[in-house]
Amino acid sequence: MARGLDAARSFLERLEARGGPEGMALAREFSDIRACFDAWKTDNVCSTEAGSVSKNVGKNRYKDVVPYDQTRAILSLLQEEGHGDYINGNFIRGADGSQAYIATQGPLPHTLIDFWRLVWEFRVKVILMACGETENGRKKCERYWPQEQEPLQIGPFCITLIKELALNADIILRLLLVTFQKKFRSVHQLQYMSWPDRGVPRNPDTVLTMIEEARCLQGSSPGPFCVHCSAGCGRTGVLCAIDYVRQLLLTEMIPPDFSLFDVVLEMRKQRPSIVQTEKQYRFLHQVVAQMFYSALQKTSPEDQNLKENCAPLYDDALSHWTSTDLPANPGPPGTVLRSISMPATQPLAMADTYAVVQKRRDPAGAAPEGQESSAVEKPLYSQVMPRAQRPGAHAEEVQGASPSSPADRSSAGQDAYEDVADGAQTGGLGFNLRIRRPKGPREPPVEWTRV
Known part of the structure; x- marks a missing residue:
């Protein structure tokens, strides 16, 4: 892991030299990202034909957020019953090159079936939701889960709420049982309740909590995360980018010249407007810096002075579920990726004068x-x-x-x-x-x- 830590240390040093997350250098970088994105649209580098045809236009929540054809999630489930293949969502590659994330918009009333078709067809086990149903008096996402113990029927899908747990003041964890054609699966949903539209959370710790809990719940499942907010680009992009970097760190794949500019630019080639605002771009740097500080503090004594109080303790929400919650078999032991931000078990020796x-x-x-x-x-x-x-x-x-x-x-x-x-x-x-x-x-x- 030494090579990855060296790359993380180099990133932190370069970030500090440029003024940190609040420096003007990040404003210039984000301006360059937007300029590239505008040039792609002008040159039609990333086409959006499927989302622009008349039968699909009404399935887009926002007119200016239409999925790229090259990476869009194509639905085949239930096409024989008259459902089309379109949903406003794109695959985003993970650290290992796989289709690790489906970045999608919050469902509309008439796309609820399409949303659950997406979850079922691509064997999604964890949904990350970064918005509220209503924000500032405007509807941002149609509720696709039941609020009470009474099951919610959405077309051929029956969704039952098994448990609901508040991880903290910002994050709700729900355990859902989804039934389709006499088959059932468990799906976990993590909802960040207080993340403002086009804004950032109050505390980066809570976002790391959400990402780490999602990975614990995912276990060894090969399915992608389904990540959404309202439009499926700004807040959604921040979550995808944080998890992407976290996986780079865990798998020791951080390149020596690692930069979040490259990460965001690459993700914008797969989904429009990923990490939508400069404020979100700065927040992304803040969270990644905290993640790197924590990893360095845990493993390298000479990095103890990098930053204080950046190794939060996170409750493992898995301990709140009992073995009788779901009929599904648990994954094999040792397959869960554990938190990288947990402090070291043994305190560091302090034997100097x-x-x-x-x-x-x-x-x-x-x-x-x-x-x-x-x-x-x-x-x-x-x-x-x-x-x-x-x-x-x-x-x-x-x-x-x-x-x-x-x-x-x-x-x-x-x-x-x-x-x-x-x-x-x-x-x-x-x-x-x-x-x-x-x-x-x-x-x-x-x-x-x-x-």
Whole structure:
């Protein structure tokens, strides 16, 4: 994984040199992406004939978002019953080159059957929804799942809500049972409730939660993710791009010259207007940077100073389902891709000696003759080191005694730091003699300096 981490580190360094996610360089990049996209439309590089014929125009939610012919999802299921092959959706290639995502619009009332034809035909196991049914008083997506335990019948498809769970304040996880011609399958839906149209979420952590949960639920299933918002391009594109990069990282396939400019531009060749706004482009950089920081912190001690607090703990929603929820057999053990942003199981060792700012001066009257006592102070810095490394430390302390309470300072364990001078213990610190080492994989406080 070293090669992938080197590429991730290089990306972070280049991003920082360009001003970070808020820098003007990203504004220029996104302007170039839009210019390329406009040129493709002018030159008819990516045709949209199927979505422009009269019988299909009414199936497009927005007139300016029509799927490319080269990558559109073509439906064959139920064509013998008079249903056409058209749906406003495109395949987008994943990190391994497979058809990993179907980016599609939120269903309209008269395309609900087509939506479930898509899910069933391409064996979709996980649906990622990045919009609400209604936003700012406007209908953005027709509800295609039941709200209550009463099943929802959509043409030949019967959808039953098995469970609904709030992962956090923003994300709802639903477990659906879909029945078609006496066959049934389980489908999981993750809905991001508060992602504004043409905007970005408040916190990148929640988007990573959604992506990681989706991968856990997907397991070893070869089917694509079905990803949609309202138009199926802006918010949808951000989710596809984040998962794409995450898979590159997990499979150690990040190229040395990796850039999100190339990722977005390539995805726009497969689905129009992917990552629709500059704000979403900047947010994409923010999320990917956090993902890379987290991976580097977990695996590389020298990268501990890259960023603090970027390894969130995510609840595994799979633990909330019981084995009786679905009749389907679970996948083989060990097939689930685990989170890359989980912190390391063992805390990093902190066995160095540090200098701590001196807090206490000599008492009055301790100055040598001829000098005013107010002008004499103890040295500004005093060294501290792990108690377990202090010469003459007791064997039980080296092995790690249990931490002491503030009232009992006789035994502080291996996590304690003590004031030292030439290897001998002193009492020069003006605060508690023993200092707990910082918890978690990060450097000591700023007033501590490595000696």
